[in-house]
Amino acid sequence: MAMSAERVNVWLGAGKPHHVVRDVNLQLAQGKVLSIIAPSGAGKTTLLYFLAGILPIESKSNYLNFSFFGQDYNTFSKKERVGFAFQRQLFFEWSTIIESIVQYQKASGLAPDKRLIKQLLSGLGIAEAEDFRPSEMSGGMLARAALARAMSISPRLLLLDEPFYGLDELSRSRCLQVIRDYVSTSKCLAILVSHHLTDAAAISDKIMVLSSSPMTLLREVDLTPNEKSRSLQEATKIAEDVRALAVKLWLSNDSRR
Numbered sequence: 001m002a003m004s005a006e007r008v009n010v011w012l013g014a015g016k017p018h019h020v021v022r023d024v025n026l027q028l029a030q031g032k033v034l035s036i037i038a039p040s041g042a043g044k045t046t047l048l049y050f051l052a053g054i055l056p057i058e059s060k061s062n063y064l065n066f067s068f069f070g071q072d073y074n075t076f077s078k079k080e081r082v083g084f085a086f087q088r089q090l091f092f093e094w095s096t097i098i099e100s101i102v103q104y105q106k107a108s109g110l111a112p113d114k115r116l117i118k119q120l121l122s123g124l125g126i127a128e129a130e131d132f133r134p135s136e137m138s139g140g141m142l143a144r145a146a147l148a149r150a151m152s153i154s155p156r157l158l159l160l161d162e163p164f165y166g167l168d169e170l171s172r173s174r175c176l177q178v179i180r181d182y183v184s185t186s187k188c189l190a191i192l193v194s195h196h197l198t199d200a201a202a203i204s205d206k207i208m209v210l211s212s213s214p215m216t217l218l219r220e221v222d223l224t225p226n227e228k229s230r231s232l233q234e235a236t237k238i239a240e241d242v243r244a245l246a247v248k249l250w251l252s253n254d255s256r257r
Contacts, residue, residue, distance in 0.1 A: 001027045001028060001029055001067075002028060002029055002030045002068070002069055002189055003026065003027070003028045003067065003068045003069075003157070003189055004025075004026060004027045004028075004065065004066070004067050005025065005026045005063050005064070005065065005066040005067070005073075006025050006063065006064040006065045006066075007023045007024075007025065007062075007063060007064045008021055008023070008024045008025070008026065008047070008050065008061070008062075008063045009021055009022055009023060009024075009061060009062050009063065010043070010046055010047065010050050010055065010059060010060075010061045011059060011060050011061070012046060012055075012056065012058070012059045013058060013059075014058045017058075017059070017060065018213070019213075019214040020043035020046045020047075020213055020214060020215060021043050021046060021047050021050070021061075021214065021215050022214035022215065022216045023216060023217075024047070024210070024215065024216065024217050025217065026051075028189050028191070028206070029189075030187045030188070030189065031183055031184050031186075031187040031188070031189075032183070032189060032190070032205040032206070033179075033180065033183055033190045033191075033192060033203050033204045033205050033206075033226075034189075034190070034191045034192070034204065034205065034206050034207075034208065035191075035192045035193075035194065035200035035201075035203075035204040035206070035207045035208070036191065036192070036193050036207075036208050036210060037193075037194070037195075037197065037200065037207060037208070037209055037210065037242070037246060038209070038210035038211065038212065038215055039211075039212045039250060040195070041212075041213065042210060042211065042212045042213050042215045043213050043214070043215040044161075044193045044210070044215070045087065045161055045193065046059075047215065048084070048159045048161055048191065048193060051082070051157065051159060051191065052077075052082045052084050052157075052159055053073075053076070053077025053078070053082070054084075068080060068156075068157070069156065080156060080157065081108050081109075081110075081153045081154065081155045081156065081157075082155055082156075082157045082158075082159060083149075083150035083151055083152075083153055083155030083157070083158045083159065083188075084150055084159045084161070085143075085146045085147050085149070085150040085158075085159070085160045085161060085163040086146065086161055087161045087162045087165070089134075089139075089142040089143055089145065089146040091134045091142070091145065091146075092134075093133065093134055093135060094133070095133070096130065096131050096132060096133055097121070097129050097130055097131075097132055097133075097134070097137070097145050098114060098117055098118070098121075098130040098131065100149070101117045101145075101148065101149045101152050102114065102117070104149050104152060104153065105117075105152055105153055108153040110153055110154075113152070116152060117130070117148065117152050118130060120147075120148035120151055120152060121144075121145070121148050123178050124144040124145075124147060124148055124174065124175060124178055125144065125171060125174055126141050126144050126145060126148075129141050129144075129145060138166065139165065139166030140166040140167045140168065140171060142166075143163060143164060143165050143166050143167055144167070144171070144175060146163065147160075147163055147175060147178070147179070151182055154186065154188075155188055156188050156189065157188065157189050157190075157191075158179075158182075158183065158188050158189065158190040158191070159190075159191050160179070160190060160191065160192045160193065160194075161193050162193060162194055162195065163175070163192070163194075164176075164194070164196065164199060172199065173202075173229070173232070176199060176202045176203050176229045177228070177229040179203060180202075180203040180226070180227075180228060180229045181228070181229075183203075184227050184228075192204065197239035197242055197243050198232070198235050198236055198239040199235075200239070200242075201223070201230065201234075201235040201236075201238035201239040201242065202229050202230050202232075202235040203226070203229050203230070204223055204226070205222070205223055205225065205226055206220060206221065206222050206223065207220070207221040207223065207242055208220055208221075209221065209242070209245065209246045209249055211249075211250065211253045212250070212253075212254065216253075218246075218249040218250075218253060219245065219246075219249055221242055221245070223238065
């Protein structure tokens, strides 16, 4: 596996830390998309922060046998480029979108590549936004700009935290296809957190159903190998099946606590 980690545990908070992630195992191959679903507030974003190496300073974590293309966690978190599309699409208000993304490339140790940025913005349907400032853009446009920023550093790990907020159905479908194509072509790894199961079903190779906090693995659902985004009909059927399974698992898990 390109990425693997055993028994990941994460605590947040000073004094009496809150156990957020408990004994979660992760495995993902190159060119694959893993989706994570769990109840609201369970700790999905915290798990992504662990993988990005940006946990809050007061937090702590432990794990066994972490490997990312043969690197241990300390090496990975310091040296590996990780593209992260955050829930909040933060851009410099005083800069245009293209200049903000150029700064992101520089901060990642890369030479500016405006041609790549323009290609990404165009592919996501917002070519006209390159010279806009954030205040001149809708929430949906900012969400797509955040996706372009995350991919602009050619990451080997792409983390997507509710990346489609504010998008209409057609724009959402376009973004899903862009992400699936990007992952398949670049052979990077992608992890998606989304409350929209149809989105997860459209592009994922595996869906992990996790419990409420402390978040533990309840079930892994392996899907048919997928090089392209699935049709709406196919994704909807998968989403319905996973939703029914998740609700059953969550109710059963809560009753035992």
